[in-house]
Amino acid sequence: MTELKTVGQSVIRKDVWDKVTGEATYADDASLPTMLHMKMVFAETPHARIRKLETAAAENHPGVVAIFTAKDLPSNVMGMVTQDQQVFCDEKVRFEGDQVCAIVAETAAQANAAAKLVQIEYDDLPVLDSPFQAMESGAALIHEDKPGNLCHQVRLRVGDADAALAEADVVIEREYFTPWQEHAYLEPEAGLAYIDDEGRVTVRASGQNTHDDLRQICAALDLPEDQVRVVYGAIGGAFGGREDVSVQIALALAAWKLQRPVKIRWSREESIKGHGKRHPITIRHKWGARSDGTLLAAKTEVITDAGAYNSTSSEVLTNFYYAAIGAYQIPNVSMDGFSAFTNNVPGCAFRGFGSPQATFAAELQIEHIAEALNLDPVTIRLKNCVRDGATIATQSEIPPGVSLPALIEACANELGAEQKGNGWEMPIVESEKPHKRRGIGMAAGMKNSGFGWGFPEGSEARVVLHGQADIERVELFTAAADCGQGAHNVLAQVAAEALNVPLEVVETVTSDTATIGDAGPASASRLTIFAGQAVKQAADQALEKWHNEDRPAVGGGRWDAPLTTPPDPETGACFNSITYAYGVQAVEIEVDMETGEIEILNIVAAHDPGRAVNPQQVIGQLQGGIIQAQGWALTENFLSQGGYVQTDRLSTYLIPTSLDAVSEIKFVLLEQPDTIGPYGVRGVGEIGILLLAPALVSALHDATGVWFDRIPLTPERVISGLQTA
Amino acid sequence: MNTMKINLIVNGQSRSVEAPPGKTLLYLLRDDLDLLGTKDGCREGECGACTVLLDGEPVNACLVLAGQVDGREVVTIEGLSQNGHLHPLQRHFVEAGAVQCGFCTPGLIMSSAALLEQNPQPTEEQIRHALVGNLCRCTGYTKVFEAVQHAAEEVDRD
Numbered sequence: 001m002t003e004l005k006t007v008g009q010s011v012i013r014k015d016v017w018d019k020v021t022g023e024a025t026y027a028d029d030a031s032l033p034t035m036l037h038m039k040m041v042f043a044e045t046p047h048a049r050i051r052k053l054e055t056a057a058a059e060n061h062p063g064v065v066a067i068f069t070a071k072d073l074p075s076n077v078m079g080m081v082t083q084d085q086q087v088f089c090d091e092k093v094r095f096e097g098d099q100v101c102a103i104v105a106e107t108a109a110q111a112n113a114a115a116k117l118v119q120i121e122y123d124d125l126p127v128l129d130s131p132f133q134a135m136e137s138g139a140a141l142i143h144e145d146k147p148g149n150l151c152h153q154v155r156l157r158v159g160d161a162d163a164a165l166a167e168a169d170v171v172i173e174r175e176y177f178t179p180w181q182e183h184a185y186l187e188p189e190a191g192l193a194y195i196d197d198e199g200r201v202t203v204r205a206s207g208q209n210t211h212d213d214l215r216q217i218c219a220a221l222d223l224p225e226d227q228v229r230v231v232y233g234a235i236g237g238a239f240g241g242r243e244d245v246s247v248q249i250a251l252a253l254a255a256w257k258l259q260r261p262v263k264i265r266w267s268r269e270e271s272i273k274g275h276g277k278r279h280p281i282t283i284r285h286k287w288g289a290r291s292d293g294t295l296l297a298a299k300t301e302v303i304t305d306a307g308a309y310n311s312t313s314s315e316v317l318t319n320f321y322y323a324a325i326g327a328y329q330i331p332n333v334s335m336d337g338f339s340a341f342t343n344n345v346p347g348c349a350f351r352g353f354g355s356p357q358a359t360f361a362a363e364l365q366i367e368h369i370a371e372a373l374n375l376d377p378v379t380i381r382l383k384n385c386v387r388d389g390a391t392i393a394t395q396s397e398i399p400p401g402v403s404l405p406a407l408i409e410a411c412a413n414e415l416g417a418e419q420k421g422n423g424w425e426m427p428i429v430e431s432e433k434p435h436k437r438r439g440i441g442m443a444a445g446m447k448n449s450g451f452g453w454g455f456p457e458g459s460e461a462r463v464v465l466h467g468q469a470d471i472e473r474v475e476l477f478t479a480a481a482d483c484g485q486g487a488h489n490v491l492a493q494v495a496a497e498a499l500n501v502p503l504e505v506v507e508t509v510t511s512d513t514a515t516i517g518d519a520g521p522a523s524a525s526r527l528t529i530f531a532g533q534a535v536k537q538a539a540d541q542a543l544e545k546w547h548n549e550d551r552p553a554v555g556g557g558r559w560d561a562p563l564t565t566p567p568d569p570e571t572g573a574c575f576n577s578i579t580y581a582y583g584v585q586a587v588e589i590e591v592d593m594e595t596g597e598i599e600i601l602n603i604v605a606a607h608d609p610g611r612a613v614n615p616q617q618v619i620g621q622l623q624g625g626i627i628q629a630q631g632w633a634l635t636e637n638f639l640s641q642g643g644y645v646q647t648d649r650l651s652t653y654l655i656p657t658s659l660d661a662v663s664e665i666k667f668v669l670l671e672q673p674d675t676i677g678p679y680g681v682r683g684v685g686e687i688g689i690l691l692l693a694p695a696l697v698s699a700l701h702d703a704t705g706v707w708f709d710r711i712p713l714t715p716e717r718v719i720s721g722l723q724t725a
Numbered sequence: 726m727n728t729m730k731i732n733l734i735v736n737g738q739s740r741s742v743e744a745p746p747g748k749t750l751l752y753l754l755r756d757d758l759d760l761l762g763t764k765d766g767c768r769e770g771e772c773g774a775c776t777v778l779l780d781g782e783p784v785n786a787c788l789v790l791a792g793q794v795d796g797r798e799v800v801t802i803e804g805l806s807q808n809g810h811l812h813p814l815q816r817h818f819v820e821a822g823a824v825q826c827g828f829c830t831p832g833l834i835m836s837s838a839a840l841l842e843q844n845p846q847p848t849e850e851q852i853r854h855a856l857v858g859n860l861c862r863c864t865g866y867t868k869v870f871e872a873v874q875h876a877a878e879e880v881d882r883d
Contacts, residue, residue: 015827021815029761186764236827238752620825623867689771
């Protein structure tokens with residue numbers, strides 16, 4: 001690799017000094033004089049027609065300044081992909097977290113008290129709380145214009161799956177289910193809206209893309225983009241859950257109408273009920289292989305619970321075109337996917353965007369085939385995994401630089417597996433305790449970075465160089481959202497590298513639509529790659545102007561990524577993605593055969609960041625992803641019944657604690673540069689979360705001989721599974 | 726609403742606040758004393774983002790009422806650095822990469838500070854137990870344990 005100075009160094013993030021002293025300003029930490037307080041009134045019923053909305057008593061409550069309802073918005077719709085959601089519902093509500101009106105009062109206590117006086121009279125409608133129920137003929141329609149409650153459908157056909165299955169030596173047919181996952185970012189939704197010095201309606205909140213928020217606010221308020229401004233301060237985690245707007249439009253509306261600052265903060269219960277979740281997905285696989293382990297065919301059905309609105313359900317399902325068969329080459333594939341509307345909380349983006357669910361099912365299929373053919377987990381993966389030159393399910397060639405085979409071997413070696421003859425011998429692990437058993441499981445996967453599927457992809461940035469003889473100060477403007485992942489610092493490292501200046505002279509001016517154009521969202525493992533290229537391009541341009549004696553020297557604009565193409569509706573054929581992240585993980589567990597409790601003893605995580613811009617932060621992303629996967633697989637049991645969320649608190653929805661965190665993760669980082677990102681970087685934001693859940697199920701099978709097809713592996717589920725096996 | 730005068734020492738300074746006795750210490754700190762480093766993550770004592778020291782003991786400020794802190798001493802994240810110098814925990818959290826979104830960080834640092842006061846050389850197991858009431862969704866905790874251990878080594882050397 002080329003010798004680099006700043007890229008590749010685990011430099012300390014500039015933004016975290018304020019976070020350890022309490023000075024960092026999160027959405028709820030900003031205040032202004034004469035500020036008013038907002039309280040949202042939620043539907044609190046999952047499916048009903050609004051007969052009457054009575055706000056008079058609330059209006060008369062002391063301190064109440066205004067109540068905003070549907071009639072106050074010039075265009076009462078929102079939605080990132082399809083505008084199928086009302087900002088304030090005035091006809092019907094489709095899940096309990098729908099917003100009906102917003103109370104604005106002089107104090108938060110007054111707004112809260114007044115909200116209780118709002119009376120909504122409903123005519124209840126049948127509640128559909130599962131996608132299967134929603135797709136039954138004759139089911140009530142959640143959206144009148146969506147027959148069959150179908151939110152989205154995908155169809156992929158390559159080769160002849162039925163014929164190939166008929167010729168296969170082994171056929172494995174199983175059904176898998178993966179549940180909701182709550183993002184549980186530590187900072188609940190909050191925000192402050194005000195009119196800025198230039199008369200713009202300004203919203204300061206936590207999100208994943210200032211410009212997406214801006215576009216949705218402008219559309220709802222029917223205001224031009226130069227009259228609205230969105231600013232992010234410190235953001236308390238996101239993980240996909242802040243891609244959709246939550247409080248932004250209501251806040252903007254109130255500040256615009258009242259010409260006074262307005263603040264809101266949601267409680268944890270409001271946050272859990274009010275924002276989307278990782279989609280629950282049922283996957284039915286029928287895969288066939290030759291006796292030597294070569295995969296021949298996959299016939300697959302995918303059913304996802306979209307919840308009440310599309311959010312990004314259509315795009316999550318689209319990702320199954322490539323992800324349904326995991327990171328493998330299968331010449332004959334038939335896949336049908338359906339996403340159905342229900343009266344549950346909407347499914348939305350969550351780290352991995354469908355890939356954790358797809359990987360779970362695909363990796364277990366591989367394990368079952370290996371078991372049937374008496375092959376080891378390493379050999380079957382090496383035999384079938386994607387490699388350079390491979391054609392994937394979308395009938396396109398995978399972009400070059402596929403590091404998966406190398407990662408499988410690296411993970412196996414680190415685990416202590418040994419190559420012997422035609423196969424690999426896995427380490428044998430045994431518990432010393434009579435009531436406990438140990439086992440090892442492995443999983444491999446890939447995750448596309450960036451939007452793909454024909455959506456234009458790119459990012460804007462601007463670099464300004466100050467000084468006379470030498471560059472003394474650099475301003476880097478980017479709207480890239482730093483949700484905690486360290487994007488701002490990584491982008492500053494890219495700028496420092498491109499300019500050949502010390503990182504200390506780079507000042508970042510971030511996440512303010514008034515200062516810079518769209519960087520695209522903090523999603524899809526994309527910022528280091530795409531915002532990174534925009535920053536590098538801006539820095540290169542600025543440097544050229546600097547050499548031409550411009551003072552200050554300014555470079556920047558939009559960097560456009562190479563194009564992808566949309567899937568063919570009949571076959572799914574397309575060039576879906578220009579870059580992937582790869583990873584392989586193995587886990588050793590100990591299971592208590594009497595209680596069903598699973599303890600993770602150690603994990604090996606082999607990943608390829610292409611080029612780690614900041615190795616410490618790369619490890620941080622992977623560790624964070626792994627423990628979120630641990631929560632999803634073991635303890636996070638999100639419950640909803642009849643459209644009502646049962647686990648709306650952190651005392652009932654159990655994310656991993658310091659006692660749960662696995663003590664030993666061995667990381668193996670192979671840096672095989674990619675061709676798309678600056679300096680060869682790949683996205684690492686999501687890949688870490690894809691692999692642990694299937695690896696845990698395989699380890700549990702290794703320990704007990706019993707297969708599980710769904711998570712979370714709560715002690716109750718494990719005991720019940722062991723008893724019925 | 727009835728209010729009472731509450732006298733307390735916050736970060737070494739005597740403060741007097743007129744507040745309803747049922748107001749939580751969390752919002753006494755945030756709204757009345759403008760100490761915003763103490764975070765509201767759940768209001769039920771689960772997440773620990775509001776951890777402060779009350780007479781030296783770590784407590785969830787969301788579960789303590791204003792009326793209970795009259796005459797007592799509170800230390801928040803803003804009071805941890807002394808004479809302009811960061812507490813070793815603050816520096817080691819930064820250096821170890823133990824901070825991502827940072828919303829849980831003040832609470833984690835306050836719980837860690839209480840631990841090191843009582844046990845200057847904790848084992849990793851003891852650190853895990855001391856931090857079990859502080860949820861972090863970003864880091865996976867490993868780097869947090871490292872940071873506390875590094876800070877303990879430094880405190881021990883001094």
